[in-house]
Amino acid sequence: MKKTLSFILLFSCGFAAFAQTDIDVKAKVAEYAYYDLKTDVSKLSDNDKKLIPIFIQIADIMDQLFWKQTYGDESDFKKIKDASVRDYIKINYGPWDRLDDNRPFVEGVGEKPDGCRYYPLDITAEEYAAYADPDKGSLYTVLRRNEKGELTTVWYRDEYKAELTKVCALLDQAIAIADDPGMKKYLSERKKAFQTDNYYDSDLAWMDMKNSHVDFVVGPIENYDDKLNEAKASYEAFVLVKDEERSAQLAKFIAMLPEIQKILPCDPQYKTFVPGTSSDLNVYDVIYYAGDCNAGSKTIAINLPNDDRVQAVKGTRRLQLRNSMDAKFEKIMLPIGKLVLDPKQQGYLSSDAFFWNVTFHEVAHGLGVKETVYGHRPVDDALQTEKTSWEEAKADIVGLFIVCHLIDQGEITGISIEEAITTYIAGLFRSVRFGAASSHGKANMMCFNTFKQMGAFKRSSDGVYTINYENARIAIGAWAGFILATQGDGDFQGAVDYRSRYGVIGPELQQDLDRINAAGIPRDIRFNQGLKTLGL
Ligand SMILES: [Zn+2]
Incomplete structure (x- = not known):
């Protein structure tokens, strides 16, 4: 005491x-x-416009909690x-x-x-x-x-009775007016969850809600803030509006995954796994962040629910947050790209390319090999401490490989191969700006150094990077094949050796990163948000 x-x-x-x-x-x-969280309000129904202000009031209570x-x-x-x-x-x-x-x-x-x-x-x-x-x-x-x-x-x-009583009263208002049956059911179950601390049924109801144009992630959700035991869930809320057009495009690409798996640049034994095509992956504008998710660094993608009992029955929903990605691109990546890239290639930096690269990183996690070819062990078991770095490198490079393939096929339109590659390389600087100690950092450095080794870019003595797109394309294919083979063979020692050699920041790159950090380029974003920002 x-x-x-x-x-x-x-x-x-x-x-x-x-x-x-x-x-x-x-x-x-x-x-x-600062970034304004907006969406196209002309696409909101009258019912959406009534729900959003109530959701924001509830989100503000999550913030207080x-x-x-x-x-x-x-x-x-x-x-x-x-x-x-x-x-x-x-x-x-x-x-x-x-x-x-x-x-x-x-x-x-x-x-x-x-x-x-x-x-x-x-x-x-x-x-x-x-x-x-x-x-x-x-x-x-x-x-x-x-x-x-x-x-x-x-x-x-x-413990939080006073606040939660207000939340439930607001939820009653929302339940009464919601015209989408899935949303109505979800809100009703969520209200019960706030009153009972049992979130299972409301998670199921959330997964069953497929047609609502607005979405509302709300409650005690992640447990990272509890550094003592990682046991306690923190209150947060996201108010979201679905990007129907992008979501439909994405659904089409997900349906193509079994075909895409077949064209991966590796030997046939590494692509026998058949990817699922039923995953719930959609694109949203976030219009409000509150509580845990609004603290410090802001996420650009959500994957929920966390309850594995719900995951076993319904899978998860992955939400790609389009406008937050745009924010990170505009405020952070673009200025970094302008600092380190050849001025002649800076025009290839593209927020659309950033969106597709990040989205196909997620998709690529579901492709490739899950079991070793010999011995049929889970790849994660075989690669032990190396598993995350290699899985993240795979998601990056296989994702980029697919983006380039879909551009070639005329499926992804509006961006060029040059834009996808340039934006990816600028993104590596953003990711390793604060070091490469994490598994993600090591993955990024393996990609960076492999590209460099294969002549995908050259650095001038004063730290300007010029990309060779032909070499970059070859490097993407070769490196993707190498990663998939390392995973498929479960080659732990090979993974350690490669990562020790290539997963590090060299002295030249460190100089460039120091230059980026000295230039006062933002590290993260914060939001102007609410009804006024939305124009509602
Ligand atoms: Zn990942």
Whole structure:
């Protein structure tokens, strides 16, 4: 209990004197570029226009609940005089920098508690382990102390009762007016879930909702904010509007996957797996982010639900967030491309190409080999610690290979092969800008260095990159074939050797990345959002 008290005391009396640390918070705020979340409102029905304002009100409550979960009382910070510090607290939902390993940027707040406010601040891993309660690890409970200081378990429906009562009243309004039967059913089940902390039926109902033009992801969903046990779900909401045209195009391509699998550039034994064609992959404009998903770095794709029992029956829905992708392209990738690419090739940077590359990265995860050719072991088991890097490299390169193929076939229109390749290469700089320590980072570096090795691009002595499209096309095919064979053979040692050699950032590239970071190019995005931004 002692630690809790000193923490609270420090907060309550340290406030007037609150000053920022030596971190330049103003520069930190500028690293998040503003972007307006919009959609074509002329495509919204009258019913959609009635639902959206209600969804936004519910989303705002999710936002308040996430504040309570991750930090506590937001109003603690009202007295801080520096507007940039207040702004950065808002971006991070607390005084810890989410893009910098949760480093504190407000004097005196100390380290971010691993268990946020899902647990008492003074709980230890030992105390948690010794606490015998079957519900302690539930996604939907918090741990608190009773008057004797002993741990107790409280369900979200009780802990957040005041807010959730308002949510349910708003859901009643939405249920009454929703004219899509799938949406009506989903909202009704979701309301029950908020009241019972059982989300199973509402997840099923969400998967069954196939025809609604608007979508609403809402509730306690991801568990990454709980660094103590990764057990507690954080409240969040996305309000989404389906891009019917792009979704229909995508559905057509998904139906072509068994044919596409056959043309992959590898030996026949690596392409015997028959990909599913029933996956629920659609394109949306997001019009509102709230809570967990609005904190720090913003996602450009969603894959839900997380409950494997639901996944076993219904699969998952993958949502590609078109306007957020455009935002990352416009605010981050385009300026990076303009800094490092040959001016004659900069015109090939394209937000449409970025969209298709990212989307086919997702699609490519479902292609290729799932079992080793000899021994029929899952590829993941065979490649052990290398599995994620190689799977991500595969998704990138097989995805790019398919985009180029579909452009050749006249299926993807409006972009050229040059645009797909140029945009992909600029994207590598964006991805490894903050290092290559993660599996994704290593994958990106293997792609970068393999391309370089195969002459897909050349770097001038002053750090300007010129792409050779002919070589790039050859490199895509050869590298895709090599990855698929490594996975299909389950060649763990080969994977380690290749990754150790090519999965690293060389000194020249590091200079270029330093140049990008010094140029003040944003690291992420934040949103202007709401009815006014939408023009509703
Ligand atoms: Zn991936």
